[in-house]
Amino acid sequence: MAAQQPRVPAAGLRIVSWNVNGLRACALKGFAAWLQSCGADIVCLQEVRATFDQLPSELRAPAGWHATFFPAAKLGYSGVALFSRQPWDRVDTSLGDPLFDSEGRVQIAQFGDLTVVGAYFPNGNGPGRDLSRIPYKLAFYRALHEKLQPLVDTGAAVVVVGDWNTAPQAIDLARPKDNEKTSGFRPEERQEVQAWLDSGYVDSFRHLHPAVAGAYSWWSQRFGVREKNIGWRIDLAMVSRAALPRLVAAGIDAQVQGSDHCPIWLQVAN
Secondary structure, three states: OOOOOOOOOOOEEEEEEOOOOOOOHOOOOOOHHHHHHOOOOOEEEOOOOOOOOOOOOOHHHOOOOOOEEOOOOOOOOOOEEEOOOOOOOOOEEEOOOHHHOOOEEEEEEEEEEEEEEEEEEOOOOOOOOOOOOOOHHHHHHHHHHHHHHHHHHOOOOOEEEEEEEOOOOOEEEOOOOHHHHOOOOHHHHHHHHHHHOOOOOOOOHHHHHOOOOOOOOOOOOOOOOOOOOOEEOOOOEEEOOOOOOHEEEEEEEEOOOOOOEEEEEEEEEE
């Protein structure tokens, strides 16, 4: 697993998000070495798929990092994690609804005047790819937005990173015409992402790179798909209006292996 070194000045915070598709499996492919060399100050993981007790000690408490985990009630499913070089002031994991909280999808961490949210937005596919989870997915988008709104209304700087499980625009996937009815690019899912944008959030990567095509963060595990870059940009880093002036850079580390997703990152000034 190759690690991407920082490409921006060290001043400020480098926030990285990665859906690891099973942290224990990713660890076998070099996650621990990547963590120590990725240049991040804060790392948000999605789809950890393990409880704290199931993880080896080097993942529970990596040297030089503070770590906290929020697993799903169902073993081997979902789950998020937060690693930080500095201690957080507090972490909130509840959206106030057991239907969401039981799936281990959110960590809202306060670092001084900056709120960093690591979120694993649901996939719309149910068993057999029947689209039955789309209502749950859309409700989750709204619930998290509503949870953060009082904070945003105070003028707080908020960064929301994670696997959003939706490509916002046609430029964000290799084959948009072929996927108009596929979960992850359906109109009702894209409308929920747009609702965040309409309320003042900014997609950091697209804000800084408006015309860049072929920049993806997830690829099917079918043979040759990643090599051909037939992908989707479904891992996003949104910033609130108050956080936007602090945005320095944003990128995608597509060369990092270890999962069907790759890490995304943004740099914010202090």
